[in-house]
Amino acid sequence: MKMTRxxxxxxxxxxxxDALAExxxxxxxxxxVIGRGKQKGIRIDEIYYDELPKVMLMLVSExxxxxxxxxxxxDTAFTGNFGDGKVFISPIEEAYTVRTRSKGL
Amino acid sequence: xxxxxxxxxxxxxxxxxxxxxxxxxxxMxxxxVLGRGKQKAIIGEVTMDIxxxxxxxxxxxxxxxxxxxxxxxxPDQDVQLVVEAIMRVNQTGQKGDGRIFVxxxxxxxxxxxxxxxxxxxx
Numbered sequence: 001m002k003m004t005r006x007x008x009x010x011x012x013x014x015x016x017x018d019a020l021a022e023x024x025x026x027x028x029x030x031x032x033v034i035g036r037g038k039q040k041g042i043r044i045d046e047i048y049y050d051e052l053p054k055v056m057l058m059l060v061s062e063x064x065x066x067x068x069x070x071x072x073x074x075d076t077a078f079t080g081n082f083g084d085g086k087v088f089i090s091p092i093e094e095a096y097t098v099r100t101r102s103k104g105l
Numbered sequence: 106x107x108x109x110x111x112x113x114x115x116x117x118x119x120x121x122x123x124x125x126x127x128x129x130x131x132x133m134x135x136x137x138v139l140g141r142g143k144q145k146a147i148i149g150e151v152t153m154d155i156x157x158x159x160x161x162x163x164x165x166x167x168x169x170x171x172x173x174x175x176x177x178x179x180p181d182q183d184v185q186l187v188v189e190a191i192m193r194v195n196q197t198g199q200k201g202d203g204r205i206f207v208x209x210x211x212x213x214x215x216x217x218x219x220x221x222x223x224x225x226x227x
Contacts, residue, residue, distance in 0.1 A: 003208065021145070029112060029140035030169060060206055091208060096188060098113070098195045098202035 001092040001105065002066045006057045007035065008077040008085040013055035019076040020059070025069060028059040039082050054085060060092055060105065106210040106223060107184045111175045112140060113195045113203040118173045121194050128190055130183070132226065134176040139169035144200055170201060178213060178226045 008016055010032075017028065034051045041050045061069060070087050077085055095105050113121060118135065125131065179187050188205055195202055215225040 003206065026145045027140075027142045029138050029172070029174065031136060031138040031174070060204075092206050093107070093209060094184075094188075094205075094207040096192060096205040096207075098192050098204065099198060099200060101192050101196065 001060055001095055002063050003058065003060045003090050003092050004066055004069050004073075005088045005090070006073045006077070006085060007033065007054045007087075008057065008073070009079070009083065010053055010055045012077045012079070013057065016057060016073055016076045019072050020069065023068065023072055025059060025061065025065070025072075028057055031056050031058070037083065037086070042083070052083065060095060062105065106213055106226060107179055107181060108208045108210045109175075109177045109179060109184065109187055109191075110206045110208070111177070111191050111195075111203065112138065112172050112205075113175065113191070114197075114201065115171055115173045117195050118175075121175070121191060124190050124194050125177070125187065128186065130177060130179060130187055132177070136174045136176075138172050138174045140172045141167075141169055142201065142204070172203065178210060180223050180226065 006016070013030065017030070020026075020028065033054050033056045035054055036051050041048065041052060043049070057073075059069065066089055070089070073087055094103060096103055111121075115137075122133070125133065175191075177187060184207055188207065191205055212221060213223075213225040214221050
């Protein structure tokens, strides 16, 4: 199992969620985060923004599905400008469902 | 070391904290998150005054459900204990009880002292 964490633009988040749901990846967690990338925030005229609001989407899937998930996120969150976000994938060893106390997704 | 990420009901957070406290795992990070599961969010668990019969009718009528995410770092041998404790406290049998993920962790460092590894989380 792998955990995919995607940091995307807040205005693109719902599009990404809908696209993922269409492909069958319904379960996810969404959180509002503040961050910055390599460009160290953004400068618009005189005002310098050190940290920018983003949305982090977190979903856990079987390892073989990560490529598809990343592709969906990349396709829908893409605008071509700085600040489109990043996708991180990390390993998950075990998953439990609390309701049934069963192991696995 | 392992990282345990538990997504649970917001109203169970105090009890979970108390139980983990008595077991000797007081350290954690808690975060308010929104999420949904396989059923695409069911309104059932949100209490409100308005008439919700229509919303109860089918699954997926609500976009997200508010949840609490707990992140705990525990030594390898305590993973089962913590997972079991969280499951026992949070199990209601209804959909939406949450999920627990266990992932490996390479290094931990306590900022104050610079201690590394298991020492930094106990």
